Amino acid sequence: MDTATALTQLRAAVDAAGFLVAPDTIEPYLNESRGRLHGQALAVLRPRCTDEVAAILRICHTHGIGVVAQGGNTGRCGGGVPAAGQIVLALERMHAIRAVDALDDTITVEAGCILAEVQAAAAAVDRLFPLSLGAEGSCRIGGNLASNAGGLNVLRYGMARELCLGLEVVLADGRVWHGLRRLRKDNSGYDLRDLFIGSEGTLGIITAAVLRLLPRPRHTATALLAPSSLTAVLALLARARAAGAGGPHSFELLPRIALQAAAEHVHGCRAPFAELPPWSVLIEFGARGVWIEAELEALLAEAFEAGELDDAVIAQSEAQKAALWRLREGIVEAQKALGASLKHDLAVPVSRVPAFIEQACSALAQQLPGVRPYVFGHVGDGNLHFNLSPPPGMDDASFLAAAAPLTRTLHDLAAAFEGSISAEHGIGLLKTAELARLRPPLELELMRRIKDALDPQGILNPGKVLPPR
């Protein structure tokens, strides 16, 4: 590999602003968003169009240089962190919205579009693009698709995968797969689209996508619930799924410790309950008609009658809705006040959520007495952000030193519950070893064969998803 020649060719493949090598300019591209991982790179390439991406890939393919695609660099598992000898391919300058079609209910966007911009473009034609997550102001749609992002509206609208109709992908050798279809049905050949979605840049570089748009709800109905138990949470969920215009879009679990922390440490975050229940649920429906408010009321009345609810507060105004959502957002911030956080992104079958939480908390308490589970998130999808805060009084360094066995316990238990160690954040760099440990060897072999079929030289995001050979 002749690095100098490759860099000369790469520099010539883009404009001046598209080629960065100075250490201070490339620094922001080398680090993971939470600052835990620090990478290295030969250069950062910032192409303006698909042709430039293709040219970059041709050069890297020729010289065997690893290519790490990056969108908003908001990933949680290090999927966008480069290693020595690799280049970063930053898609941020490719942020055109190529087309919006309200009759087809589609929007065609380039990979570098910020998620919030896609949402806004949909709203401008009275449509909804439902993908919504904490980082939506800075994450980019190419990264959302590469990692099959989830978020707050999956229960009703699905993951990024379900919201994508077509892709444009630059392959490892620089050729371009033109799969930007906007068809609702197409059974002609293998499903290449879904192979690239969620592959975290290891099979191809997504440069553009056709996304589904949906009707924009005119009315939302929002409530904070105090279920009578964790089991009652599931009964409430089943009841709610049958209501409204396709069930609630959000059904979020909030534990007492988080609401306490938010009340103490985040301004304006106080739950509207006299006494905090062990678990709360934030539920929200959307619909075209104002009837959705009455339907939520009827639903809660039935749930009280059935003994599933101890308390519930329906938001009576937009301000009250916003206050309930601030709680959901505030608990992430609030956890920092409790010390270092060990984060896990687990999924189990919905029916097994109560048993899983109970067994996990019990096992963790035996392993590290006093450890504080801070379990919240998308319980409607069986997806728990199973964070851990240190026992009161333990310093962060000691806690983090004890981290690996705690994580292993949670991952083992998730596997025993037929669950997943990554519900929505992907594998990236941080979870490759755990994936290899917990998935059947045959499954890893199938993934490896597909990787080899599409990227025989292994230049696309090397060492991510699948461990290095």
Next chain:
Amino acid sequence: MDTATALTQLRAAVDAAGFLVAPDTIEPYLNESRGRLHGQALAVLRPRCTDEVAAILRICHTHGIGVVAQGGNTGRCGGGVPAAGQIVLALERMHAIRAVDALDDTITVEAGCILAEVQAAAAAVDRLFPLSLGAEGSCRIGGNLASNAGGLNVLRYGMARELCLGLEVVLADGRVWHGLRRLRKDNSGYDLRDLFIGSEGTLGIITAAVLRLLPRPRHTATALLAPSSLTAVLALLARARAAGAGGPHSFELLPRIALQAAAEHVHGCRAPFAELPPWSVLIEFGARGVWIEAELEALLAEAFEAGELDDAVIAQSEAQKAALWRLREGIVEAQKALGASLKHDLAVPVSRVPAFIEQACSALAQQLPGVRPYVFGHVGDGNLHFNLSPPPGMDDASFLAAAAPLTRTLHDLAAAFEGSISAEHGIGLLKTAELARLRPPLELELMRRIKDALDPQGILNPGKVLPPR
């Protein structure tokens, strides 16, 4: 390849009822459902369990024998038709429903379950399994998944793909991928599931699946509409998608010629319009609440106001709903009275449906004056069953002799409209050449690489989807 040894081993791998070789017993497995294609086979294997499927595949892998999986053998493109030297692997005896879980909203079924049985098992726990199509009384879920079946409810609930959470698959070499997950979210590694779905038995044999269940609507609201034009059909669709509990589940186009034919040739099939409009639309909503009826009325009132509707009849009873659905079913039967039928299963972007129909009809009329387009189906998805009946007076043989150029015209035009030559029926044997002609070589190459990665010997459904080398 030592065929005699292989057959001896295959016979030993199953019970007596699991191995058929006598010509009269294997005959039903050799022919396509409409009797157009006639295959040959060494034997028909009828395994009772996944282990037997695995044993069969190991033997066939060792001896290089082609394996053609078959469910209900209701496919439309010859995907289940075997060729000389191959075996048929009929999954019909594997029809257990392994589990139903109303909390998880999942059902775990073996590949040989008849679709209607899956629907019934869902209804028994007050849930809906929404996949619904003409052959539901005899097609089997393994085939539905292998061909990514569509049908009448795709608009709201998606194709078979969207209704599947996990798969159990026997691979070409007889190893079993245990991917029977029932998770709503799982971002750990490549999407193997969606690769097998829709691959028509060419990448692996689906032996079981975890399917999604949905809330069962308590009330339906059904109407037959006379839109003021084809363009108005799209305006109606956009309006309808925003209404109800997630939009209509069915939005079916019915042309005048079909309603005429049904009225004349099928008992009890008379449209409730004084004069038949050029196009009609059968629309149906489902919801938990009876409010859906009022919402349909309001929707139609708005559409009248906007000039999109010339007439509309809302079904006032279950009997009237059934009568409207008989129309939709009757038009398929009725076409036979017009002579031979040239069938096409096209999709175009929804917005382009009117222009596509207009241009296609015009091109066909030039090519074969008097040809009668009989265009119906899932217009809400952009999916048109673009059938052709012969010009009045032309005999079937002459019409069928003129078929190839007409099909080519339609496929070329579908491609020019960024459409698909197979919206929901798959490629099978009948459309491999057209797929190869119309898709970019790079896309075919990617499919071929995946095929080689998962079935290097090429024993799984040889010659289907991808043309033989």
